[in-house]
Amino acid sequence: MSFELNKEQVKARFLDPADNFREKIFSLEVRHDPLTGWASLIYSGMGYPPMNKPYMEELRKGSDTCPFCPGNIEKATPRFPEDIISGGNIRVNEAVVLPNIRPYSQYSGVVLLSKSHFIGLDEFTPGLVTDAFTAAQSFARQVVKHDPKACNLSIGWNYMAPAGATLSHPHIQVNLGIYPVPAQKSVGDPSEKYYREHGTNFWEELIDKEKKLDERYVGTIGSTCFLVSFAPLSRLFDLLAVFPGKSCFLDLDNADLRDLSTGLIRAFKDLREHGFYSFNLAVRSAPDCSEHFFCHARIISRFTFLSPGTCDRSFMEVLDNQMFSRISPEEVCRSLKKYF
Numbered sequence: 001m002s003f004e005l006n007k008e009q010v011k012a013r014f015l016d017p018a019d020n021f022r023e024k025i026f027s028l029e030v031r032h033d034p035l036t037g038w039a040s041l042i043y044s045g046m047g048y049p050p051m052n053k054p055y056m057e058e059l060r061k062g063s064d065t066c067p068f069c070p071g072n073i074e075k076a077t078p079r080f081p082e083d084i085i086s087g088g089n090i091r092v093n094e095a096v097v098l099p100n101i102r103p104y105s106q107y108s109g110v111v112l113l114s115k116s117h118f119i120g121l122d123e124f125t126p127g128l129v130t131d132a133f134t135a136a137q138s139f140a141r142q143v144v145k146h147d148p149k150a151c152n153l154s155i156g157w158n159y160m161a162p163a164g165a166t167l168s169h170p171h172i173q174v175n176l177g178i179y180p181v182p183a184q185k186s187v188g189d190p191s192e193k194y195y196r197e198h199g200t201n202f203w204e205e206l207i208d209k210e211k212k213l214d215e216r217y218v219g220t221i222g223s224t225c226f227l228v229s230f231a232p233l234s235r236l237f238d239l240l241a242v243f244p245g246k247s248c249f250l251d252l253d254n255a256d257l258r259d260l261s262t263g264l265i266r267a268f269k270d271l272r273e274h275g276f277y278s279f280n281l282a283v284r285s286a287p288d289c290s291e292h293f294f295c296h297a298r299i300i301s302r303f304t305f306l307s308p309g310t311c312d313r314s315f316m317e318v319l320d321n322q323m324f325s326r327i328s329p330e331e332v333c334r335s336l337k338k339y340f
């Protein structure tokens with residue numbers, strides 16, 4: 001093993017008004033991601049905040065103005081030019097891939113998961129999610145065939161408003177272009193450096209280490225490995241689904257996509273148990289087959305709390321690049337394991 005998972009303790013002192021102004025020592029833990037160096041502060045035991053709850057009836061209602069609802073897709077959504085996607089769109093059962101009306105890259109697609117305007121976290125099925133990822137993969141393959149230089153792929157899912165979704169209708173975004181997104185470089189470049197310096201794949205070593213430690217290893221479905229991040233990028237929940245031996249999303253087979261979807265459905269159950277209804281997901285994929293990288297998906301919880309709806313990101317996360325977590329990753333793992 002060529003890396004350590006280090007935890008540092010930091011102590012702060014103050015005079016506590018709740019204890020007659022006696023001196024109190026507050027301990028917090030600092031963790032650095034072993035690959036990227038990103039820092040996370042861990043406040044073990046701070047617990048779940050009183051999260052704002054949405055009006056489910058309102059979310060569930062389809063809308064005449066929702067472009068993704070049946071009847072509106074044909075009228076209100078664009079189609080791909082024939083030379084990029086034959087037939088103008090891609091369909092896999094209920095999943096449909098359409099061009100993003102606000103493109104984020106040269107080839108920017110939106111995958112609708114379902115005809116339903118709203119699907120609760122506890123209502124997704126492995127079939128629906130697998131079809132969406134299969135449709136995303138089909139779109140990516142056709143784009144790369146049309147334009148081999150556009151091989152840098154980013155897949156993202158904003159589920160519900162706290163995660164940045166402007167529409168409740170469930171959808172995934174798939175972007176391809178000449179350049180990788182910065183987060184792909186942030187994990188891809190050090191993975192390559194690690195392989196050059198140590199002659200081994202960081203991700204393979206990470207899986208081995210986490211399995212041995214058995215503190216953040218959630219489980220394996222098929223060949224897909226689920227781990228809670230050592231240094232989380234979220235205040236409460238940060239789960240990785242890693243595909244051993246596969247560096248590019250286009251290399252995943254049907255079983256891999258099914259395993260990912262099955263794991264996500266189990267993770268959704270845990271999120272619901274703790275009162276969440278919103279998350280972000282991103283897939284990190286190398287542009288081609290490589291020895292130094294394993295393709296993976298990362299899912300983090302999102303929420304608002306207090307009144308009138310405090311965001312779960314502050315200057316620390318958005319400007320200082322310093323994350324903090326209200327509970328330990330090990331506690332998150334213990335909860336998730338019930339469903340795996």
Ligand SMILES: [Zn+2]
Pocket residue numbers: 062063066067068069070116117118169
């Ligand atoms: Zn809709």
